[in-house]
Amino acid sequence: MNVTINGAAHELPPGATVTQAVQRLTEIRSGVAVAVNDEVVSRGAWDSTPLAEADRVEVLTAVQGG
Amino acid sequence: MNDDLLLGGEKFSSRLIMGTGGAPSLDVLEQALAASGTELTTVAMRRLDPSARGSVLDVLSRRGIKVLPNTAGCFTSGEAVLTARLAREALETNWVKLEVISDERTLLPDPIETFDAAERLVADGFVVLPYIGDDPALARRMEQAGCAAVMPLGAPIGSGLGIRNPHNIELIVESANVPVILDAGIGTASDAALAMELGCDAVLLATAVTRAHRPDLMAQAMRSAVVAGRLARSAGRIPRRRYAEASSPMVP
Numbered sequence: 001m002n003v004t005i006n007g008a009a010h011e012l013p014p015g016a017t018v019t020q021a022v023q024r025l026t027e028i029r030s031g032v033a034v035a036v037n038d039e040v041v042s043r044g045a046w047d048s049t050p051l052a053e054a055d056r057v058e059v060l061t062a063v064q065g066g
Numbered sequence: 067m068n069d070d071l072l073l074g075g076e077k078f079s080s081r082l083i084m085g086t087g088g089a090p091s092l093d094v095l096e097q098a099l100a101a102s103g104t105e106l107t108t109v110a111m112r113r114l115d116p117s118a119r120g121s122v123l124d125v126l127s128r129r130g131i132k133v134l135p136n137t138a139g140c141f142t143s144g145e146a147v148l149t150a151r152l153a154r155e156a157l158e159t160n161w162v163k164l165e166v167i168s169d170e171r172t173l174l175p176d177p178i179e180t181f182d183a184a185e186r187l188v189a190d191g192f193v194v195l196p197y198i199g200d201d202p203a204l205a206r207r208m209e210q211a212g213c214a215a216v217m218p219l220g221a222p223i224g225s226g227l228g229i230r231n232p233h234n235i236e237l238i239v240e241s242a243n244v245p246v247i248l249d250a251g252i253g254t255a256s257d258a259a260l261a262m263e264l265g266c267d268a269v270l271l272a273t274a275v276t277r278a279h280r281p282d283l284m285a286q287a288m289r290s291a292v293v294a295g296r297l298a299r300s301a302g303r304i305p306r307r308r309y310a311e312a313s314s315p316m317v318p
Contacts, residue, residue: 006113006114007113025114025116026114026116031121031123031156031157032114032156033111033152033153033154033155033156034152034155035148035152038148040148040151040152040155042155043155058113058152059113059114060111060112060113060114060152060156061111061112061114061121061123061156062109062110062111062121062122062123062133062135062153062156062157063109063110063111063112063118063122064086064087064088064089064092064095064109064110064122065085065086065087065108065109065110065112065136065138065139066085066086066087066108066109066110066136066138066163066165066272
């Protein structure tokens with residue numbers, strides 16, 4: 001299954017969840033938020049939210065700015 | 067004398083809100099934030115970079131500073147609402163500095179998109195602190211929309227031009243029933259003092275400190291300036307006169 005994580009192409013096993021997408025970037029869960037196709041997925045739902053082919057996953061955190 | 071800032075239902079003894087953009091390193095930022103005495107500081111939300119070392123969040127939590135996520139970099143109401151919701155999820159706060167800019171060159175706030183986003187975020191339970199132009203009519207509309215404060219600019223972000231239209235800032239202060247926070251344009255300590263003398267409740271600044279030659283010293287200067295300006299405002303300045311008025315008794 002091919003998905004986009006923060007703009008880069010990734011291949012994940014079929015049925016992979018949001019958690020597995022996040023783990024491609026970091027093991028840390030705090031201070032991180034995820035949107036799939038522009039919809040926020042709350043942290044409590046990462047394990048139970050499966051991804052689909054061509055999903056766009058955005059993994060954000062706080063940085064210096066503003 | 068207790069002179070706390072009441073904002074979004076919380077009390078702050080510091081009236082200096084800091085930004086974090088422009089600091090050359092997290093160490094320099096941390097020293098500046100500590101010197102500023104700030105209790106509320108903005109951060110931006112960006113794609114997670116696995117190679118990044120250290121986090122601005124660690125700095126804020128180490129210093130006991132409340133985090134205020136912003137929507138910097140958003141051009142539309144939709145982007146800003148999504149960014150605010152992601153920030154709420156990541157940082158576990160329903161506070162947001164709402165910033166929707168109109169173009170990269172001026173970074174001036176887009177009033178239509180900002181107002182639309184404010185209405186949507188207020189309805190979604192956010193404490194909304196909107197960055198707006200120095201427009202008294204817009205400030206009133208933002209307050210009516212349920213914003214917890216209004217944050218008019220003094221001058222464009224990062225310009226250091228100070229307060230270009232002090233009269234408009236006074237007009238906003240006169241009619242506001244929520245805190246007025248002067249946001250953007252501060253160049254040096256006298257600008258921050260002027261904002262407070264004009265009646266603003268707080269000042270938000272970043273670049274003036276983070277890009278100063280000595281950020282820690284400038285942070286200290288801003289801290290003192292905000293306190294001095296607030297005291298002067300509370301004390302009540304003397305009227306301006308065209309001619310001298312002797313301060314010593316006249317010679318008989």
